[in-house]
Amino acid sequence: MKITKLLFAIAFFVVLVASAQEKAFTLEEIWKGAFSTEGLQSLHSMKSGKEYSVIERDAVSGAINIEVYNYESGEKTKTLVTSSSLGDLSTFQGYSFSKDENRILLSSQLEQIYRHSSRGIYHVYDVLSKGIFKVSDKKIQEPLLSPDGNKIAYVLDNNIYMLNFATGQEVQLTDDGKKNEIINGITDWVYEEEFAFVRAFDWSADSKKIAFLRFDEREVPEFSMDVYGKDLYPKQEVFKYPKAGEKNAKVSLYVADITEMTLDEIKLGDYKDFYIPRIKWTASPDVLSVQVLNRHQNSLDLIFVDAKTKTPTVVLNEKDNAYIDITDNLTFLDDNSFIWTSEKDGFNHIYHYTTTGELINQITKGAWEITNYYGYDKKNKKIYYQSVENGSINRDIYSITLDGKDKKRLSNKEGINDADFSADFSFYINYFSNSTTPYEYTLNKGNTGVIVREIKNNKGLLEKLKQYNVRPKEFSTIEINGETLNTWMIKPKDFDSAKKYPLLMFQYSGPGSQMVKNSWHSANDYWYMMLAQQGYIVVCVDGKGTGLKGAKFKKATQNDLGNLEVQDQVAAAKHFGALEYIDASRIGIWGWSYGGFMSSNCLFKAPDVFKMAIAVAPVTNWRFYDTVYTERYLMTPQENTKGYDDNSPINFVNGLKGKFLLIHGSADDNVHVQNTMQLVEALIQANKDFDWAIYPDKNHGIYGGNTRLHLYNKMTNFITNNL
Incomplete structure (x- = not known):
């Protein structure tokens, strides 16, 4: 009798275990986040290279904090900002630092517009005084602190504004902005969607000039769609959308001199029906880089503009039988030579050019693709990148010297490895996953790739999935x-x-x-x-x-x-x-x-x-x-x-x-x-x-x-x- 009961108990236990392992996935679980992974939110490497900051919510008080951690030890060194001490600003959704990290721009009440664009309320927090002030009572777009941290530029109602913290003076740099007609400092719909950027202005290194794009979309055909909502009558959303073969917005380039209070249009040359998919100041405060792409997108000019003389010089031209991809990989070294990526040898690789556009060397070579460019460590003259050298379905992290030598594979697990480097490239956080391993976050040494410590994993999710019929x-x-x-x-x-x-x-x-x-x-x-x-x-x-x-x-x-x-x-x-x-x-x-x-x-x-x-x-x-x-x-x-x-x-x-x-x-x-x-x-x-x-x-x-x-x-x- 006892044996029978024991056998029944064992059989019942086996059935329970088997059924637990056979648990079926449901759409309710999938789409309500039952299998979501944990990550790191809004990580920023502090300029020292020894610490990083993230946004975290205090489990007890519910406050939103910017916490600072030591890379190597993982210990929290300080709470930089807490929403519990920000007065009327009870919460915030994002943040960015001034170059010296003495001021922090906090975003709240963000309202999505299109895929990448939003408008919101922004406050500037002064780290030293712990003071805070609102940039504008209205929802603004794409605010950007100047490199010296003493000014901020932003877009409101398609016009660019600049606020000087020291003097309290707000200057409206443009006044012709109008919905569906003229846009200053942010991109139109098609640039945002296809060139993947919204902020169309940039501060010079000395914080004295702002370069920006102006879009004249008055001749672009309008598209309208009904938004039904819950009111008695639907509303109509009308915006400029250039369909294939139709007119694009006319784009032009301007430079505003904040010191001299001047505004000049920069004539780039005899271009017709063209795009300006990127502008970026070089290491020199008087030299602006501009990328000009023809409408067929198979010829790209990299132009350096002398901001003093307003003179453009084409330093590099890329041509392709099909098309040229636009990236954010352009990096200027201290001598204004630059790093550039290109598919010109049949695969996407990294190149080094002089300030006048002469090729110094092709840094990476091979029948494989560069999939991410992380940056240049000027102290050790190393470039860090991600590639598919270990098979096109995988990603690995590599370092290589500026002269194309001493290449090292820093990641060692097969799957997708991505990196977030510290400001001085001494450390990086490795984001790893593969088809059987949910995201793992480890701190690694920048020069060797050796793991210093684990930051976060998703082993809890793996345990949970053991109940399911994972295929x-x-x-x-x-x-x-x-x-x-x-x-x-x-x-x-x-x-x-x-x-x-x-x-x-x-x-x-x-x-x-x-x-x-x-x-x-x-x-x-x-x-x-x-x-x-x-x-x-x-x-x-x-x-x-x-x-x-x-x-x-x-x-x-x-x-x-x-x-x-x-x-x-x-x-x-x-x-x-x-x-x-x-x-x-x-x-x-x-x-x-x-x-x-x-x-x-x-x-x-x-x-x-x-x-x-x-x-x-x-x-x-x-x-x-x-x-x-x-x-x-x-x-x-x-x-x-x-x-x-x-x-x-x-x-x-x-x-x-x-x-x-x-x-x-x-x-x-x-x-x-x-x-x-x-x-x-x-x-x-x-x-x-x-x-x-x-x-x-x-x-x-x-x-x-x-x-x-x-x-x-x-x-x-x-x-x-x-x-």
């Missing part, structure tokens, strides 16, 4: 259309090669992108594991046109977006469909944005290969998308009509046989819902049955409240009902 990504490569393509696959736990499984393919496929990489799980990855629990195999393939395998591979799709990429996904589907354990009659594909453009084309152009597709916020005709992105890869519709028409899903709706789900946010300022509406009309006129959903007042990310949960429930149900 690994199996990385591999496949030979498709003459190329070796990176892939991952997620299989059900009880995978049996003798069985037939339905296949869901995910891809993005946009130029220079990468979806197959050895990193920790995204929210989508948990969704794929959930689908695997339900008996699906999920696959991702990075086809031609994606990044980090050299310029030739990345730029193979030039002037023909959606052709070779679709061919690769179709060929990959056939490859997987030929495997003994894949049911070739049950292959689906999905994607978001460029991925939605792709999944639509795959379903319409290869109806006998794909049973279903989901397209979220897709471009359906590149004529509807912006000038900078679209023309970079396709030129204008007037120059390349075939490139636009041959790959527009709208033109291939007659091919639809399978099941199609189309989703968009009605307030998508990026890929306008017009794309979906035009495709819907084409499908209706072709008398094609399909499903679709519009998310009211949601932008390109389609989120907020329960929106993501609802979206993924809808997509999950569509997959289970149709694949």
Whole structure:
């Protein structure tokens, strides 16, 4: 009797353990943050190089603090700012230091505008006196402390202002700013989205001059979208959006001399229809660097402007048969020689030039890509960078001397390694993850990469995930259309090669992108594991046109977006469909944005290969998308009509046989819902049955409240009902 009870207890325990290990992922958990990772918020390396600051919330009082820690010991050295002693400012969301770190700019009440832009209330905190004052009662944009810490410049209502702390004098540097007409000191919509910057002004090193861009967008066509809200009548959002082939804003360059109180336009030369994607003062307070890019984006001039004589000099020109990527890697050394990155030898590498633009040497070389440039340590004459030398799905951290010698691999774990260096490069915080390891943060020595101490890990999440049916990504490569393509696959736990499984393919496929990489799980990855629990195999393939395998591979799709990429996904589907354990009659594909453009084309152009597709916020005709992105890869519709028409899903709706789900946010300022509406009309006129959903007042990310949960429930149900 006792033995029977003991055996029953053991059996019951085994069942409990087994069931605990079989716990299924749910969409509620995924989209309510149950599997989120811990990180470091707003880390800043103090100028000494020995300490760093972060934002933390006090667990007892709830106060928001800027805490300072010693790099080497990890001990907290001081609380620099606490919201509990800031008077009317009860909380703040971000901070930045003046160069001498005696003043701190605190942001609060931030209000998002577009992807990168926001406006908010800003205060300046004086570290020595512990005094604080508000910069403006109004919400302002992109405030920037001068290098000497005694002034601040910012943008309000499309005009630039400068406030002098010592005199209390506020000066309005421009007065012609007007919504949808003239913008001073911040970028227009298309620059923000495609050149990825908002602040279009910069202080000179001596704090005496401000260079800024002015955008005249009066001739740019307007786009409008209804914002429904909850009022009786919807509101209309109207903004300037240059679609492919249409007029861009006219951009011009100005320099304001704060001491002399003068404002001068800088004439850069005989350029027509051009972009200025970057301005930056050099190490010399009288020399401004300006990058000028032609509309086709295949010729870039680096110009040095003498601020005294207003004379521009082209010091470097880059040309490419396809296009040139814009980066923030330009670094000026004390002698005004500069570091530059370029793909001119077929792979992205680091170069060193004299102040007059003569090549000193190519610092890095090889059939691999530089993926991040961290900076230059002038004391030891070393450059720090990240690259894919250890395989294109991995990232490692390296150092190399300015003359291209003594290269060292500083990271040693296979996966994605990223770095945040101290101001003097003596230490760096290594951010590491791979497909089986959530984010680990360690302090490492800058010269050797040796780990000094662990700062934070996510072992608690790993313990939690032991209860779940976690499915690994199996990385591999496949030979498709003459190329070796990176892939991952997620299989059900009880995978049996003798069985037939339905296949869901995910891809993005946009130029220079990468979806197959050895990193920790995204929210989508948990969704794929959930689908695997339900008996699906999920696959991702990075086809031609994606990044980090050299310029030739990345730029193979030039002037023909959606052709070779679709061919690769179709060929990959056939490859997987030929495997003994894949049911070739049950292959689906999905994607978001460029991925939605792709999944639509795959379903319409290869109806006998794909049973279903989901397209979220897709471009359906590149004529509807912006000038900078679209023309970079396709030129204008007037120059390349075939490139636009041959790959527009709208033109291939007659091919639809399978099941199609189309989703968009009605307030998508990026890929306008017009794309979906035009495709819907084409499908209706072709008398094609399909499903679709519009998310009211949601932008390109389609989120907020329960929106993501609802979206993924809808997509999950569509997959289970149709694949």
